[in-house]
Amino acid sequence: MSFFESLPARWAALRSVLPRLVQRPERLVSLHSLAWLLAALPLALLLYAVALVPFTPGISDIRKAKTEQPAQLMSADGKLLAEYRWANREWVALDQISPHVVNALIATEDHRFYSHWGLDWRRTASSVVLTLHGDPQGGSTITQQLARNLFPEEIGRSRTLTRKLKEAITALKIEATYSKDEILETYLNTVPFLYNAYGIEMAARTYFDKSADKLNVLESATLIGMLKGTAYYNPVLNPERAKARRNTVLSQMLKRGKLEQKQFDVLQKRPLRVNFERQTEVMGPAPHFAMQLRKQLIDWADANGYNLYADGLVIRSTIDSRLQNFANQAVARQGRQLQDVADKAWARRDGWGPGNALVQTLVRESAEYRAALDKGTPPDEALHSLLADATFMHKLRLEKTRVQAGFLAQNPVNGHVLAWVGSRDFGIDPYDHVAAARRQPGSTFKPFVYGAAFAQGASPTDALMDSAVEIPLGGGRVWRPTDGRAPSDEPMTLADGLAYSKNTITAQVMQQVGPARVADVARALGVRQSPLEEVPSLALGTSPVTLKEMITAYSSIVNLGRYVEPVLITRIEDKSGKVLATFAQSTPEPVFDARAAQTLRNTMRGAVDRGTATAIRSRYGIQADVAGKTGTTQDNTDGWFILMNARVVAGAWAGFNDGRITLRSDYWGQGARSALPMVGEFMQQGLRAKVINGNERFVDEFDVQPPADISLGSMRDWIRGLFGGGGSPSAPPARPPGTLPPVTTDDAPPLPAAPMTSPRPLVPLTPAMPAQEWGGG
Known part of the structure; x- marks a missing residue:
């Protein structure tokens, strides 16, 4: 019985x-x-x-990875931008895998694979006995390992009876449903091999720069040997361990009749000969844009019963592949130019020398320094040792002085994002300098100051004195903004103050309109995620913001005070082309006085025509109707430039991830020379290719009459009166050129609320600064 x-x-x-x-x-x-x-x-x-x-998990879809269709992110002009995959894997059939791989796997991991039904009772019993005697052994078959790899959450990895029983039950279910070859194929295509390589094909490319069907015996044994512990037997970092483990696999192949003794004797003496090349996931021409969308797309797919990685969804984005390509080229070219400047500056002894206090601080912040302290090395000894380590110091310098950049272009009318470059190289630095990085915007923030003044009735022809300014901050502190050169002590119009980015003029405007009002204007126009410190120095861009916020705010200026939420995608389709969801086009929201916005936009032409951004005309030959603003922060840490056109607003930022690092150049550090070339080249190429219409002009909705001309003589009379000259105090001019309209409740009606917001989910239409001097723009 x-x-x-x-x-x-x-x-x-x-x-x-x-x-x-x-x-x-x-x-x-x-x-x-x-x-x-x-x-x-x-x-x-x-x-x-x-x-x-x-x-236990259902096993009807263990080979689903073979038939999965990742979602495709498409540009507005029909080009593939990215694919959303589970992992960096390329499925290959069993007959496209070297037989040496299969022989090594079965001989080492499960030599009775073809004779059991998912569980090897003899091996399981043996592993239990050995484990009880203090020698832990794994008794899992290939099928059990596959079950554990495919369903890690449902089965778990803890050393418990429940986990082993779940694993065994799932293995039996797999064996009852699939053939042995199907199980082997699935196993070899899903097992991880480090360095973002999943499956035998990507492993072969990563470690030996060849396809899986070309692997020889030694290479096959090396890869199969890694399965016992991919990190421990990593042939790149631990070659001696990997070679010993490879030879163990070869001995198992000899024992199971897959090698002859003569072969084994020769092969075990050979070196590893790894040809390592990390297989980075191909992210396409707009990787940061794709990453920005991923979470929102996953949320949408989950809410609507789809799988982003498997159901073949097609996402239609707003990106123009031609403009994206121009942006990528512009950022790459300017990035190389700036990197050359940085390398020369920091390679000098007075730059990256051991006596530099900043360099010493960077060493103390390094992982190597902390590791030395953890081993008991005294702090001073650890610091001096690392400062004397040429290899470490070179690596640290390359890491810390790597120039970074961000670029964004947007259609101001409908909010469509046209090009998005989050860094110089996504593979090296995936950090997004468009939507994630908050940096001080410098003088690109000044238009909000002048916009607030224009909303209160000021005119671009109103004048203020270009003289030294002292603004009390309270507590005995005084803010003295300067322009890097002595003031002219001559009157200057607001239009010239903005065009030439004069800090002395801007500070006086800020003093009259007030920091709170300027912050309200910035928030209303589009700076809605970053907190703004309502202090006088806000006028010069001391509160960090994102490039995306600034581009959105400038788009609102083009739109004459109407805010448009940025749009990233227009619709989602299934794999057969059926539209699953259409996403609402942003509705313009009036947030700022339209006449004031028109005045501001037109005044900002001055920076391009005669001010700090004339290179747009002279160097890049752009004759289109454009306006813009440069920006440079303290010590040339951040360089900015934003250019406005009736249909394209494009902006760039240049700097370093660590704000303490600079280009160490007063020339190259300016936004007009670090950031402007990226925008200039982008616009130039877009116009040449006729992707951007050079005939588009800003549309004026109001006939704004300029105020009566104020002659130089009357200015001088006013100035003389200011310092005790003639003039009747009982009959002052209605508004002399040295003042702006007073701030009153009537003159400054409250702006529409612009609360701090988070990125909006995809909703379809269907189913105080201390006293300091600050650089100019």
Whole structure:
């Protein structure tokens, strides 16, 4: 009688014994009772396993990875931008995998693979005995390993009986449904191999620069050997361990008849000969844009019953692939130019020398320094040792002085994002300098100051004195903004103050309109995620913001005070082209006085025509109707430039991830020379290719009459009066050129609320600064 046939009798006997054991518990210690308990254990284990069956994963789709269709992100002009995949994997059929791989795998991991049904009872029993004797051994078959790899959350990885039972049940279910070759193919295509390589094909490319069908015996044994512990037997970082493990695999192949003794004797002496090349996931021409969308797309797919990675969705974006390409080229070219400047500046002894206090600070912040302290090395000794380590110092310098950049272009009318470059190289630095990085905008913030003044009735022809300014901050502190050169002590119009980015003029405007009003204007126009400190120095851009916020705010200026939410995608389709969701085009929201916005926009032409951004005309030959603003922060840490056109607003930022690092150049550090070339080249190429219409002009909705001309003579009369000259105090001019309209409730109506917001989810239409001097723009 078999074990299963005897189960009813055993259960009946156990039921008759249990009452007596309860009444006389001392019998539990008898040999007879112990024998009965041991006999009942298999039944209890079986019943427990049966109870776990509903809690094990379904295995109808173990090969789904082979047929998965990742979502495709498309540009507005029909070009593929990115694919959203589970992992960096390329599925290959079993007959496209070297037989040496299969032989090595079966010989090492599961030599009775073709003769069992998912569980190898002899191997399991052997592993239990060895483990009880203090030598932990794995007894899992290839099928069990596949179950664990495919369903890590449902099965788990803890060393418990429940986990092993779930693993065994799932393995039996897999074996009952799929052939041995299908199981092998799935296993080899899903197992991870470090360095973002999943499956044997990507592993072959990563470690040996060849396809899986070209792997020889040694290479196959090396990769299969890694499966015991990919990090421990990593052939790149731990070659000696990897070679020893490879030879263990070769010995198993010899033992199982897959190698001859002569082959083994020769092969085990050979070096690894790894040809390592990291396989980076191909992210396409707009990787930061794709990453920005990923979470929102996952949320949308989950809410609507789709799988972003498997259901073949097609996402239609607003990106123009031609403009994206121009942006990528412009950022790459200017990035190389700036990097050359940085390399020369920091390679000098007075730059990256051991005596530089900043360099010492950077060393103290390094992982190597912390590791030395953890080992008990005294701080001073650790610092001096690392400062003397040429290899470490060179690596640290390259890391810290790597120039970074961000670029964004947007259609101001409908909010469509046209080009998005988050860094110079996504593979090296995936940090997004468009939507994530907050940097001080410098003088690109000044238009909000002048906009606030224009909204209160000021005119571009109003004049203020270009003289030294002292603004009390309270507590004995005084803010003295300067322009890097002595003031002219001559009157200057607001239009020229903005065009030439004069800090002295801007500070006086800020003093009259007030920091709170300027902050309100910036928030209303589009700076809605970053907090703004309402202090006088806000006028010169001391509160960090994102490039995306600034481009949105400048778009609102082009739109004459109407805010448009940036749009990234227009619709989502299924793999057959059926439209699943259409996303609303942003509705312009009036947030700022339209006349004031028109005045500001037109005034900002001055920076391009005669001010700090004339290179747009002279160097890049752009004759289109454009306006813009440069920006440079303290010590040339950040360089900005934003250019406005009727249909394109484009802006760039240049600097370093660490704000303490600069280009160490007063020339190259200015926004007009660090950031402007990226925008200038982008616009130039867009116009040449006729992707951007050079005939588009800003549209004036109001006939704004300029105020009566104020002659130089009357200015001088006013200035003389200011310092005690003639003039009747009883009959002052209505608004002399040295003042702006007073701030009153009537003159400054409240702006529409612009609260701090987070990025909006995808909703379809269907189903105080201390006293300091600050650089100019």
